[in-house]
Amino acid sequence: MAAASNGTPAPKPVRCAIYTRKSTEEGLNQEFNSLDAQREAGEAYIVSQKHDGWTLVPTQYSDGGYTGANIERPGVRHLLADIEAGEIDCVVVYKVVRNKYGTLLRGLLHCDACGTAMVHTYTVKNSRRYRYYVCLTAQQQGWDACPSKSLPAQRVEDSIVDRIRSLGSDPRIAAETARKVREQAETSLQELQAELKTAEKELNRLQRELVKVAAAPGGNGVRTDRVADLQDRIQTTERRVAEVRGEPGILDAEAVSQPELKQALEAFDPVWKALNTGEQNRIVRALVERVGYDGRTGKIAVTFRSAGFKELCGTVENYENLQ
Numbered sequence: 001m002a003a004a005s006n007g008t009p010a011p012k013p014v015r016c017a018i019y020t021r022k023s024t025e026e027g028l029n030q031e032f033n034s035l036d037a038q039r040e041a042g043e044a045y046i047v048s049q050k051h052d053g054w055t056l057v058p059t060q061y062s063d064g065g066y067t068g069a070n071i072e073r074p075g076v077r078h079l080l081a082d083i084e085a086g087e088i089d090c091v092v093v094y095k096v097v098r099n100k101y102g103t104l105l106r107g108l109l110h111c112d113a114c115g116t117a118m119v120h121t122y123t124v125k126n127s128r129r130y131r132y133y134v135c136l137t138a139q140q141q142g143w144d145a146c147p148s149k150s151l152p153a154q155r156v157e158d159s160i161v162d163r164i165r166s167l168g169s170d171p172r173i174a175a176e177t178a179r180k181v182r183e184q185a186e187t188s189l190q191e192l193q194a195e196l197k198t199a200e201k202e203l204n205r206l207q208r209e210l211v212k213v214a215a216a217p218g219g220n221g222v223r224t225d226r227v228a229d230l231q232d233r234i235q236t237t238e239r240r241v242a243e244v245r246g247e248p249g250i251l252d253a254e255a256v257s258q259p260e261l262k263q264a265l266e267a268f269d270p271v272w273k274a275l276n277t278g279e280q281n282r283i284v285r286a287l288v289e290r291v292g293y294d295g296r297t298g299k300i301a302v303t304f305r306s307a308g309f310k311e312l313c314g315t316v317e318n319y320e321n322l323q
């Protein structure tokens, strides 16, 4: 065997095969359920053990389309055959672990220091995965480009879940949230009323013009075109007026009463725990419009969606129906 120049013997080469497989267990971290991601993590781990002589065997051993219930696993058979043939010293398998939240804030978390999105990422250290949200500016332009840099993913996700939970336990927050929901509904209502007024005015004007054009002497094609055009526009405007008139009703239906909100949030804990990762993701997206992190102050600001509370009420009902 070759010896290193400083006299210490080079480590005995360890030929490593990577085995990847799909798991069908529900609630698993989808990212690492991908064969490519598992292989990448395996490769990174082998590189990290280079000092012990670890090298990668290029053959890919994989059971992508085979579930745990299926005994026929060609990837495993291939692997066993190569081990018996003496071609492999070590097998690296990525343990697909249950991830508490997945990437709960993907697309929701923004950097308030520079205004860009914060993206989910991870590092693998000693085969353990550490998740982060990184400011896009810091990731693309260098660590000093933004004071927010990165946040440990678990910490910020826990904090958001706590914030949602506290809405129910703190009567002041519940009241304030209900007030904000009403306020938003009222603002939209005022905007709709203003639009309705404008549309009705336009409708009046068009009808007056139509009467004028229709009453004018002469019967040429130009006048007929003008009448048809006016009738078209009147129809469109009438439809819009009817739509706008109907909309305040929708707003009333979406506004959530305070007892309703309180009830939904009180049931949050038992419901939350019973949900799988995908459902938790949907709930957070239904409730939270935006999360902002400012690295200068360390503050995390949550903007809640108003209509989302109605959806949460619905979710609670559905859950209870399953009991």
Ligand SMILES: [Zn+2]
Residues within 6 Å of the ligand: 111, 112, 113, 114, 115, 116, 135, 136, 137, 138, 146, 147, 148, 149
């Ligand atoms: Zn930033």
